[in-house]
Amino acid sequence: ETGVTQTPRHLVMGMTNKKSLKCEQHLGHNAMYWYKQSAKKPLELMFVYSLEERVENNSVPSRFSPECPNSSHLFLHLHTLQPEDSALYLCASSQEFGTGGSEQYFGPGTRLTVT
Amino acid sequence: GQNIDQPTEMTATEGAIVQINCTYQTSGFNGLFWYQQHAGEAPTFLSYNVLDGLEEKGRFSSFLSRSKGYSYLLLKELQMKDSASYLCAFADSNYQLIWGAGTKLIIKP
Numbered sequence: 001e002t003g004v005t006q007t008p009r010h011l012v013m014g015m016t017n018k019k020s021l022k023c024e025q026h027l028g029h030n031a032m033y034w035y036k037q038s039a040k041k042p043l044e045l046m047f048v049y050s051l052e053e054r055v056e057n058n059s060v061p062s063r064f065s066p067e068c069p070n071s072s073h074l075f076l077h078l079h080t081l082q083p084e085d086s087a088l089y090l091c092a093s094s095q096e097f098g099t100g101g102s103e104q105y106f107g108p109g110t111r112l113t114v115t
Numbered sequence: 116g117q118n119i120d121q122p123t124e125m126t127a128t129e130g131a132i133v134q135i136n137c138t139y140q141t142s143g144f145n146g147l148f149w150y151q152q153h154a155g156e157a158p159t160f161l162s163y164n165v166l167d168g169l170e171e172k173g174r175f176s177s178f179l180s181r182s183k184g185y186s187y188l189l190l191k192e193l194q195m196k197d198s199a200s201y202l203c204a205f206a207d208s209n210y211q212l213i214w215g216a217g218t219k220l221i222i223k224p
Contacts, residue, residue: 004157040123042214043158043202056211090157098210100145100165106157 002026004107006091012113013081021076021110023091031055031097032074033104034066037088049074050097081114088112117141121203121215127193128223135188135201135218143208149177149188150202152217158202161188190220198222 004025013019025032034046048056049068063085065077074091088111092104119139127133139147146165150158164170164179164186176189188201200217207213 040216042119042216043204043212044214045211048211056209058211100206100210101163102210103148103160103163104212106159108157 004091004093004105006089006107006110008110009108010111010113012115013078014115015081015083017081018077018079020078021089021091021112023074023076023107025072025074025091025093025105025107027093027095027105029093029095029105030071031094031102032068032071033092033094034074034076035090035092037090037109043090046076048097055097078112081112083114086112086114117207117213119203119205119213119215121201121218123216124219124221126221126223127190129193129195131193132189132191133193133220135190135203135220137186137188137203137215139184139186139203139205139213141184141205141207141213144181145206145208145210147177147179147186147203147205148212149186150204151199152202153199161201193222195222195224 031050036044046060047066067075088109090109091107094102094104121137149161152158162177169178174191179186202217204212204214
């Protein structure tokens with residue numbers, strides 16, 4: 001495996017379910033990110049981890065809970081979601097966080113549908 | 116406040132040149148990125164500008180004017196595979212990326 005991988009690629013869940021999204025990066029990067037992408041809207045940064053420590057939490061509802069057990073893995077735990085949470089969830093990584101030109105590498109995303 | 120704006124959709128002809136503009140407002144600036152995103156795929160990095168001027172990379176070039184809060188992505192010799200959304204984003208004072216909504220580029224034969 002190379003780059004950034006995400007599982008599952010598609011997920012349908014009810015509002016009372018609990019599920020987790022997984023992201024793994026094989027690039028030796030120190031920073032990882034969760035983004036939400038809704039149709040025709042800008043990417044919304046949800047969480048940033050640098051060296052396994054959470055750096056930013058951009059006012060994300062508590063029904064989204066991130067976990068970063070090591071620098072290669074990132075999880076997004078989901079519970080009691082709302083239909084408006086249906087979106088593409090993208091994971092990304094970069095060499096460092098807090099440096100200007102550190103480009104981000106994205107995974108293919110998880111298409112989440114909340115019913 | 117912070118904001119960033121780019122056209123929603125553009126159409127161009129195969130073999131031609133197209134310029135996608137991006138304007139932004141922010142009090143803290145640490146560079147501007149362009150990404151390409153094909154439908155159903157992940158965004159991929161195209162360019163990064165932190166100083167004023169033009170950066171050329173093959174058929175793609177990116178320009179930045181910090182005083183005007185303006186950037187553009189120039190695509191030459193358009194190919195059908197260039198049909199995609201093009202996202203601009205600037206890094207703010209905390210190095211967080213603030214993203215535009217993307218410009219969907221449609222290439223016609």
